[in-house]
Amino acid sequence: MTTELDKTFDPAAIEAKWYAHWEETGQFRPARPDAEPFTIVNPPPNVTGSLHIGHALDNTLQDVVVRYERLRGKDALWVVGTDHAGIATQMVVERQLEERQDKRTNYSREEFVDKVWEWKEESGGTITRQLRRLGCSMDWSREQFTMDPHFTRAVVKVFVDLYNQGLIYRDKRLVNWDPKLKTAISDLEVETREVAGHFWRFRYPLADGSGSIEVQTTRPETMLADMAVAVSADDPRYAAMVGKQLRLPLTGRPISVVVDAHADPELGTGAVKVTPGHDFNDFEVGKRAGIAPAEMLNMFDAEAKVIQTADGLIPDQFIGLDRFEARTAVVAAMKAGGFLVPYVDKDGAEYDAEPRTIQQPYGDRGGVPIEPWLTDQWYVDAETLAKGPIEAVRSGAIEIVPKSWEKTFFNWMENIQPWCVSRQLWWGHRIPAWYGEDGKVYVAETEEEAQAQAGEGAPLRRDPDVLDTWFSSALWPFATLGWPDAELPPRDGEVAARSADGGDSPPAASVRGANPLHRPADGPPPRAGEENLLAKHYPNDLLISGFDILFFWDARMMMMGMHNTGQIPWPRLYLHGLVRAPDGQKMSKSKGNVVDPLGLIDRYGADALRFFMAAMESQGRDIKMDEKRVEGYRNFATKLWNATRFCQANGIGASQTLAAPEATLAVNKWIVGEVVETLAELDKAMADLRFDAAANAIYHFVWDTFCDWYLELIKGVLSEKPAPLQGRGLGEGASADETRAVAGWVLDQILVMLHPFMPFITEELWHAQDERPYDLIVARWPAPQAAVDAEAKAEVEWLVELTRNLRTAKNELGLAPGAKLEAWLASPSTLATRVILSNAATLDRLARLSAIHQREAPAGAAMQIGAGSDMFVIPLEGVIDIGAEKARLAKALEAARKEAKALEGRLSNANFVERAKPEAVEKARADHAHHTAEAERLEAALARLG
Template sequence: MTETNSAQTSGELAKTFEPSGIEAKWYAHWETNGLFRPERPDAAPYTIVNPPPNVTGSLHIGHALDNTLQDVVIRYERLRGKDALWVVGTDHAGIATQMVVERQMEARQDKRTNYTREQFVDKVWEWKHESGGTITGQLRRLGCSMDWSREQFTMDPHFTKAVVKVFVDLYNQGLIYRDKRLVNWDPKLKTAISDLEVETRETQGGFWHFKYPLADDVKRDDGLDYIEVATTRPETMLADMAVAVHPDDERYKSVIGKDILQPLTGRRFKVVADEHADPELGSGAVKITPGHDFNDFEVGKRAGIKAADMLNMFDAEAKVVQTADGLVPAEFIGMDRFDARKLVVERMKEAGFLIQHVTKDKEGNEVQHDAEPRTIQTPFGDRGGVVIEPWLTDQWYVDAETLAKAPMEAVRSGAIEIVPKTWEKTFFNWMENIQPWCVSRQLWWGHRIPAWYGSDGQCYVAETEEEAQAKAGAGVTLERDSDVLDTWFSSALWPFATLGWPDQDSPLLKKHYPNDLLVSGFDILFFWDARMAMQGLHFMKEVPWKKLYLHGLVRAADGAKMSKSKGNVVDPLGLIDKYGADALRFFMCAMESQGRDVKMDEKRVEGYRNFATKLWNAARFCQSNGITGSISIAAPAATSAVNKWIIGEVVETVAALDQAMADLRFDAAANTVYHFVWDQFCDWYIELIKGNFDAETKAVAGWVLDQILVMLHPFMPFVTEELWHALGTRDGELIVAAWPKPEASVDAAAKREVEWLIALVSNLRTAKNELGIAPGAKLDAYLPEPSAQTRSIIAANPAAIERLARLNGIRFEPAPAGAAMQVGAGDANIVVPLEGVIDIAAEKARLEKALATSQKEAKSLEGRLGNPSFVEKAKPEAVEKARADHAMHAAEAERLAAALQRLG
């Protein structure tokens, strides 16, 4: 080991555990010395790629959960000797980044259109170098042991090369094509966005009913010369191209195929039969605007209207433009869509084509309204924040249906294991119904689409303009497509493009693809995970990762989703400042139960800070008694029962921890190591060895403490690294130490002996507490007929029984007559006389009174919870509190009854 990366040497531990200085010191040391990916050329690979956070982002609580789980796995596999690679980088986040830069320009009374495209992109790069990547520093504060030496960005030259190649290859294979279809158009950002970027919100709107007259004096069988249509978006009637009725609706059979007149535009179009029209809904007739509604688009296609002929009445800002047939009245041209809505209703009303909605007031008088009030599920852009407009445009599409087949087969065959398995149904449901993926965005920041349009009317797709020109020929002038690719298109290549692809000879690619695991929030299963599976299987012919672990969301303490508007967002950096990164990380793992969301609980974070302090104090105690770090991976030789027992507990803990990690049960893993450290080691082993620090015990205690530090390191890397070095001069850092290999077994006799002692002490302490006896009071004890096994345990541990159980020995004879309590341990029922220790009658009276109170409270709450009216109508938090109070009183009644029983 060189001078610069030599391990820190031992020193006396401070009285108080203070995380901040420790965290800053060790993270810098690890990163500076390349310890996040030590040289292990011959080791088995283990690979994770980090979901690349937006370059505009900052660490939120969801990132903290996602990255903690990944770091736990990567540190665990590194300790197990793997060539553990955690790929790190950031995403260029097309829409988000362009918005950030444009907002900054607006603040300076500047705007994007004051610059050429190239000048604006240069400004974005400037912003990226100066302000982008805040989150990478924040991930370091969390303790993420990523390979920062290979940090990447989706707009890096090597990554851009991969993105361009994928587009060109898919185009040449017929899997990318240009088509005129409806898209979700964001009029604020002036770009198409995907279905997944649309948020549906409830808004208050109206449902307007109108008469559309039949042309040429045609009448329906019922004598009416019009068809009633209803809509929540009256403005779209300016581009109507049909009215649809159900083919079996008797009211309209006679007019199917007849012409109808749109009153405002005078446009003639047909009444068409289509099952989309529901006879039970409204009038059963539906106005069809195929250029501005997704359902209408499909009806229009079925009616024989080609996409190229569908009318468009909006520009990119959702302002009214003239349609191709020139029939939109001039007064509407240039109007905002919502202003146009009001004017359409006004003009239809003036012309007598509005059918008013009639209600009655309190006196029973009829009141007429222009529209029926409706709560409408309205689509909004998740970033632009305005109502999305379905808009007919030419865009680039990926044939997602074809690419989805291989990932579905991979999941079915087990080549990709989804954990928890319950997510498989959701995965298949989406993949089986997948729509063409629109991958073009009308932005300036991003990977520009490698397509050129020639003066000959042809489109040329190629990796470079030179190649496109060569395809087009010398006499053809080319103009490049102005669109960029959807950010998710490029990030779908993350598992292999970060490893050197398209260079198939890349050593990293050969060794680390496929990745072993992807940890992801379930909310990006379709945004990112499924698309990585598509691209990985298509281009690499192998799955991108063998396991996909989907975790839940971090919610507020009351279970509500966190949002800035609710004011319940938790800042993970604030928690780190307050309690340390180790405590926050441990909380995340302990609360991560497969398939369930994590409820934020600051008291639990504080509790895990106390856990770190408990370990710190135990290490200080060991250090002050001459216990140092071990020089052995295998367990030292042991002869005493307590030392044999604790070695066996290490053996069982390592096995349970390995099983939990194999199953990706982070909660089980955290709780396993927590209970071993707190209960077996700190509470019992240290108590049992006090006053007996012989050479064997020092060796065993030092070895066990080392095993704790290694097992706990993936969860709490900072405090464990600090303690590792404080306990002795080491020849290496804990981060690259060896995972425990005790090479020992559980000694059943020693386990039985120590667990008997623990049971005796625990049960005695509980009984004393129940009966109000001082903890330090020394009592007499009797065991008339001990088994041979119990007799030998008692004979071997007189000092521990006296010191910990506070007993004047245990006599093997009947107890004197009188009140006594009985305490169990193993097969023994030990009798402890109480005459002269407490006032029996007073104690009985106290317990009986307290028991009656608890039973009464429990019964009252039971009655309330048994009342369906309370459970169904009360606030959820009131019901939850009642349940918690009932459980508390029921448990207290049980405890008091047991105490009374002890008194006989």
Template sequence: MTDQTLDKTFDPAAIEAKWYAHWEANGLFRPERPEAQPYTIVNPPPNVTGSLHIGHALDNTLQDVVIRYERLRGKDALWVVGTDHAGIATQMVVERQLEARQDKRTNYSREDFVAKVWEWKAESGGTITRQLRRLGCSMDWSREQFTMDPHFTRAVVKVFVDLYNRGLIYRDKRLVNWDPKLKTAISDLEVETREVKGHFWRFRYPFADGSGHMEVATTRPETMLADMAVAVNPEDERYQAVIGKEILQPITGRRFKVVADEHADPALGSGVVKITPGHDFNDFEVGKRAGIKPADMLNMFDAEARVVQTADGLVPEEFLGLDRFVARELVVARMKEAGCLIPHVTKDKDGNESEADAEPRVIQQPYGDRGGVPIEPWLTDQWYVNAAELAKAPLEAVRSGAVEIVPKTWEKTFFNWMENIQPWCVSRQLWWGHRIPAWHVRHYKSDGTAGTLEPVSEIIVDETLEGAYEQIVYRAEYADGGGPLLFVYDSMEEAEAAWLKDVLNSPGPDGTKHSGVVLVQDTDVLDTWFSSALWPFATLGWPEADAPLLAKHYPNDLLISGFDILFFWDARMMMMGQAMTGQDPWKRLYLHGLVRAPDGQKMSKSKGNVVDPLGLIDQYGADALRFFMAAMESQGRDIKMDEKRVEGYRNFATKLWNAARFCQSNGIGASKSLAAPAATSAVNKWIIGEVVETLAELDKAMADLRFDAAANAIYHFVWDQFCDWYIELIKGSFDDETRAVAGWVLDQILVMLHPFMPFVTEELWSKLGDRADYPLITAQWPQPGASVDPAAKAEVDWLIALIGNLRTAKNELGIAPGAKLDAYLPEPSAQTRAIIERNPAAIERLARLNGIRFEPAPAGAAMQVGAGDANVIIPLESVIDIAAEKARLAKALEVSTKEAKSLEGRLSNPAFVEKAKPEAVEKARADHAMHQAEAERLAAALARLG
């Protein structure tokens, strides 16, 4: 028995830092288990710029629960950890630092700027990993990964080249979400839709032959500078005769046709839609169906969303260089001057009409979540992945059950998205990230004094510059006598400025003439989601064929992620896993919900309802926050933040701490065996059986990934069975058997609770016995080697029912808890009589009864308390004022019944349920349930009095 007495007060802060440092320093997050069955998960790599938010706390708590559970079960449990280079976010952070010093990125070469990013990463990029440690995440930090590490970069480049060579990556001109502030394409995930005040304008578009006009409506008048068609629905009888006619756009003078397309909805406005295929995603598809090639679609904006001349040269000069929103105002003004603006007419309450240029409307405006400005659909040349082809294997994996999605309800969403998947734009116009391994070819010719640099449509893709050169070195079209001279530049601008000087300073094969190639590496970098899609296998050593970790730990066993990145990360990992390894990246995918504000709203900084998990850890401890996350994680549902519950789980840890102190003070310490000790008394047999049942319940919940059920199983066992009943029942009878059983049960509690509350359990484990070389984190999962004893369970359950029901009855009738009462049971069953006779001390001490007499109760008012097959009679004549108590209960019952009926009426009114705020309806339901339960309790209390 250790002499390390537990402190009187449980202090989370004091033990958390100590134990985490001990675990990490001793390599306990991945103990040496070469022969053990592997179990592998990878964390969704957080942005290197990030800090811990409440979603991270949920996601990583669930992963840590799983990995600690599997580690305790003896597996070679590997939790791969690392961070994502976060292209846009990281570049923005460094650029902001430069701006604060009146500096900017373009003052540096690309290489120098990237070096500054690496400097920032070394100084400030570890914030979130330190915070994950505070949460207790038992990741294998010895193998921490970064998506820009050399080995990972090699994997990224190889995947790009392999997919390109297989025809699955290609370059194309399509619309992208363009951020004019950051001047890069961004993914759908980086677009947030906001409700903003806007306008709806209506215009007349005249027919070119002067025979009339069509009415079009738009929220973006500026785009009419690049209109290329007008669409009507082919079934719309109003416009059958004009399909194919030409429109003459009033400002540009551009002629284009009326086309038939189902995109035009006859029920919306006039049923006519202006089509700007170069600046609207729907219009892009309409334009393609109308036979307009993407290369011929008109572009009217530059990278900063300023108006530029279109390819046909028809944009009036006064618009060139204008910001898109300034151009909008000018377009409306010019259309109005041309008599083509249809005013919006409104009437006041007196019937007086007034006109305005447009109808005010609330519109859904896409914004870049980082740039903070409206997104512009922009037609550019980008690199794309043939996602439809790569989606085939993941679809089959989920359909066949090779990959299980939990909860299963997400399968429908997965299928719908994957079956309709669009090409994946993987290029970004940034400097920080994995540069695309593609070289644009320019052919140069020179006579020694002047020359030409001729564009060539060819792009060379290879893992290295040397490899790219090898692909063209012997091509006759680039050579003039001998092998071609080669010049390499970082950008087209650099090539245009420097190539001739370099050529003239380099003698050609004949001493005067020069012929050869200029290679310019593509300036774009890859989308961050492209590299993170390789996370399950590139972190394990791929593409090295003999990587030992890859052979043992791939495929992974489980992925846990938020449902919001199902398509942006999870599905893409499935695509890349199958494409590059021929295997699914993991066997199961668990999708959890969001952590919402207490009122159910989504947390956001703008709403001011964001909860800081580190603040909760400071106040209540990491164990309490972790247990809250697990206990509230019910498959398919979001979690409502409830600080009171976090506080409640802090109290739960304190209760366990105090129970352990009580055991320690009574000579109860660490158990010596995995198997349950021998037991003869009913209470000891019962508690062993409760361990067996709890363990089975917990194991089933973990197998089903029911984190809430697992947490609640151990919670109720600790709080109810162990602390509230077992300890109370054994007080005053600490024989050797009881000490052995109590110590064994406490050990099982610490092991079963450890995945959820690692810090408090490890501290108690260390203080209850001498096992310095046997820390809890690497202990063995319970193996009781015992079963439930039905007779012992029935006996203790009877005692618990009697004591619990009697305490409830006393409370209902206002009887002091410590009041000792007489009790009668005239004709007990043989089993009940035996239980009572075996437990007189417990009945007297805990039920506060002067024994139970096996004879009829005296005449007079009494209450009956049920337990098993018995109804124990408690006389009340001299205990309470029966009449006064009946009057009190009747009055309270009347109030609760009235309130419950009133709330029931409100909730049955459809107008209230449909129109009231959701939180008001929810409160009404909760109040109704509370008053209804109170009415039932009071009615039962009255019934007791007869």
């Protein structure tokens, strides 16, 4: 029994309803114990986060795959959860304290962590609610958090195991230090900005008084901790100075002139000051010069204020100054001492420094310039752990899609640096290390085990640091499934939700059905602990992520997965691009070009946004945001809605068979074949992870084939008084019952094939067509059990081509679309004869040809219309004013050519292309293409008139 649809499609009215239904009835939970598993994990968003356009792309693609595999009968599990996001979360809570004139240091560590947990429980679920609005079919019953007890156990075990294997160690190295947050941060948390800066030039005198060397720097303050000056071995200017001692101004420290490839004779003075304790390049130069990290001088404290170096040579006047205050003071002191070499501009004017735009690294959370800082931290031997993933990708055990990313992957992994995993925060996984009074370290899973190692009664101090968030998220593919235990322990909320009889699932009837057409869930989902999730769902089947976290997350999952489980985490890694602003720029709050996906959902619906994301996702390319395209896909949903209303109005309901119904009518044979071809195209695209090709295949089938042509072609069959039988053609005289059965079956196949992309509207239409004992989300993927009928395909395509070409010609000549014409076809092909004989009424109704004469056309002005190998002649005498129409077309053609030529000249001007705003150049190109196409159309129209 069909449910009459509203006249207007309103996405908001159906989205909340269906998502709540799916979740409440357990449709997202793996419930097919005997089926082939399919597993995917989401890149866990920060618990502090809100849905941004990148999340919308990433999670849409994942949901398309999960819904597709679920429809194909697999036991699909999409693991969902959030990351504790150490820095971001601690900042949120500290900011709240500041608003109350409070601060973290007013509390003990334990008290502050309790406050973070309170915040998490009250406010930490924003993004998970937003993912629901997008339609993500995640298994929320097993929602994970990277600070859950079972996850913490996995994190601690991995740290201890790696330490005992010599793959985690403590070392003194440079890190990205955020002076505002007072913690080391990862490369991912550093953003480089272009800022106005300067180059200062200093003169360092040789200790023997025989001369000096000039160096350039953007950071004058660091000269207080210089330990060498490097020059190139190929620079004849400094050959005699190599090995000599310089006397560092202000401090008097003796430093050596060393040879190093880092010095480029073509850059600046060719001599480079070396501050190994405060510059990443200088750190390596210093090591090559024989300076051990423990001997490298540190001149800053955790807040980037000047402190005394180990040799005690920094003058007191600089001690305690902020690094930027120190910069001003050092420049003034160098100038006063005669060591500053002024910059002379082209007009001969002197300045203390040369203005330059420089690349300045900033901490993306703290918002201040990061400081390379020499400190003791915990490191992972990433070089050793990278060997397995390198071999896995090289051998094909792990496929990276698109393959073009492999070169980047190998380059990074083969040159990987030690991974700093310690952070100076209170929120996060505490490093399981304790120190004795003698500084000896004891690493263990518990304090009791550490105490046993140290000896009873030996005083121990816990390491205050926590682990880098990426360390714990690297365990996501297997720790979420219960590793290192055999099974995933039940969560408190899950236990509380169980019914009195011990079940925690909805009634089986809510997810099962008896209809042989589709495959519903085979039973209620298992409770946590009833099966070994790790054994069934690891390795996962696929990972989808942005290319920007290839090394920060994806590669580390490979390393941790292979080392700790002995297996790859997944056989395929799909890397998508970024969503950019319409002009191609990267979105950022500072530019004001950020697009809110929730706003797009409010305006156009989640289905439209999802379809846009999938249709625009072309492997290896970024997506340009285009709200008009999103609106267009909302119109696509509306077209399907209206097509279903048409079906309902004509007695077309749900199908009762999985296989295609028997068809005798050519138009029905044709549409069945089109389903077969679309299904094959869709399956191939999904197998290749070509989301754009998959979306476009179903889009064109729905819009062009089904809505625009099939429904038009069968209107005559569905009318109350069909034409007399003239043969089994496209419409007349055939069985309306057959057509209704085929049309209903085709609409069902559309809803199933489109469901992964547009889950809400398809589920609504699925149930509107009939009372179904199961939901579309657990239906069966199409299996037409039919083939393409070549003869029927040729007939319909011939008729469609004729109709389309006639409509185009009418539009070009200004004829009314409904104007009826007569046509002459002197030598019809066999196909033309068959179609004309069987489909006179259809040709009259669709092509608006009142008669087709199979003989030579009368003399006079006429237009020629092709269909297949046939060429129709359609006289125009008496239909239009030939002379006036020629004059109109010629005038319009001249104007179009003039506009196209002017734009061509503009675009060939290098000054315009290089200097104009990108959007102006893009508009000029679009206008040129438009006027060129218009000129071609008008030329064709004139040619038709002879």
